[in-house]
Amino acid sequence: MPELRKDPVIGRWVIISTERGKRPTDFPPRTDRIDTRMCPFCPGNESATPPEILALRDNGTAPNAPGWRVRAISNKYPALKIEGELNREGVGLFDKMNGVGAHEVIIETPDHDKELEQLSVEQVTDVIWVYRERALDLQKDMRFRYLMLFKNKGVSAGASLSHSHAQLIATPVVPKRVSEELEGSRRYYEYKERCIFCDIIKQEISMNERVVAQNESFLALAPFAPRFPFETWVLPKFHSSQFPKLADQDIRLFAAILKDTLQRLEGVLNNPPYNFMIHTAPHTNGHDLEYHWHVEIIPKLTRVAGFEWGTGFYINPTPPEDAAQYLRGIVLGQPQGEPLIVPQR
């Protein structure tokens, strides 16, 4: 059973996955190559994964067989385990509990060679629909306090398989990073009686220096204080605290801007590794007025080093105004090869 342990000084929880129990010689050589053995996420290899929890399938196809378009499964090597109770416990001045949670994988396409941003808007809409359905389902488990949906693309962004997929982890505590955001937006709301993200969206659209793309309902921007070069956020323009409450008619608009934004990053940065995380309010309590869900996309271009680990400061060599200009300027739909960048300033 994995264990959740809390740092007694700063209150950060870590997951000690005792079952993986990696020894010194288990750490892989630091290469940028992805394993090229049989891909368990490809159609025909369904038996190599745990059984599917949800799949969008062609009519008449059987579960755990080819014919699916998007497929959600349990992670074969879960960070947290679905069985068991929390059992909070002290160890002298330390605190720990059982690593209870859920860890699912959403395989975004049957096509081994297509990344999320290369799918059609209709296909990305299907993917987002599955994200939402799995989140709504896991919310019913009373042991879980938070759901984090995220995607790692590329080895240096932490992916262990190259076939396009996202992950969903349900945790039994509200994570520290999330609490900090909730606390920050609550403070602003108490002071202003407005959502801080709604105010940011208004200011960004009016300044128009960091906007990357927008449609009727969504805005993509380079945030004012980005940790990383070309960090890009996607936010609904309408106020909404929880991603899983995304209405059917907005899923397509969200899919469209996510695809558009990822394609811009792919074009400008020559297909970079990246992470994206859906930041959403916990489903368990009422942050509806002050919080605003959004996606944070971080291309993996620089390395986090001692200064960042020690201080929580980040050094970013690319001003977000420049990043937004490059991302706005690229003409999408160009043939492969050198991206066409039209920087104007």
Place this chain on the structure above:
Amino acid sequence: MPELRKDPVIGRWVIISTERGKRPTDFPPRTDRIDTRMCPFCPGNESATPPEILALRDNGTAPNAPGWRVRAISNKYPALKIEGELNREGVGLFDKMNGVGAHEVIIETPDHDKELEQLSVEQVTDVIWVYRERALDLQKDMRFRYLMLFKNKGVSAGASLSHSHAQLIATPVVPKRVSEELEGSRRYYEYKERCIFCDIIKQEISMNERVVAQNESFLALAPFAPRFPFETWVLPKFHSSQFPKLADQDIRLFAAILKDTLQRLEGVLNNPPYNFMIHTAPHTNGHDLEYHWHVEIIPKLTRVAGFEWGTGFYINPTPPEDAAQYLRGIVLGQPQGEPLIVPQR
């Protein structure tokens, strides 16, 4: 001039180094190779660096010429700049200020091929002495609120030059990560009227499950809730909040345990890239009772991915009890090659 910008939601400062102004094509290919051109940190190449601020030298040698054992210089490409005033300023609802600070490099040995842990205890003692002297000197500048001493070893830990060196960055605000630690230790002190680190040290020595090494004045241990596999901390056994107050007679003992601990990591993990950070209380205010300086060493074995970025949770595949056992078990002073590991359980 670099800019400090504050994330309005969670209050994190980032440094936007506008002068570096990296464009999309400036990001280096993601390789693990270090530049092999002329090394500016080698003796004879002193003119390739900014002039030295402090150096331990053989008698009769001239500044900025060979003959030094440890050499402190300004960083040629500083994250923060020494000239100027803070000029805090609003941009709508955002906050920024000038990137005023100091960024120094401490070249730890004239020998290009020796790492810190391969130096003699006497040489490491010289290095720590220079760390302390540069910190004490920068503390006199009233614009600085915090000093972070850290070391990046290896490309994947963020080093851009392989010649052994540490860095010192002085910041005009107390960093978020440091404030969190201060706040956590203050809360414990208010409740218990004891230093939380002193209590941790006592418990760890008594449990003896996570101790890596110790001497008369210092303890190296695998922390109870480590973010990373083989994360290792070094703490003074006596209560002390600020590293730069380290007394002359304790410098050698600190040098000895730091060398010992880094050698153990080098042996068990086959010379891994790593970061270490000296966590110390700000010199500007009174956290003397509740805070306890220490070093956090994080070998770079795994990759930080979407889940960690989104939640602040970490997934660690190696229990600290196992890591401590490997680190304790290795016999130092073996010839190069396969490390001799004596795991016992």
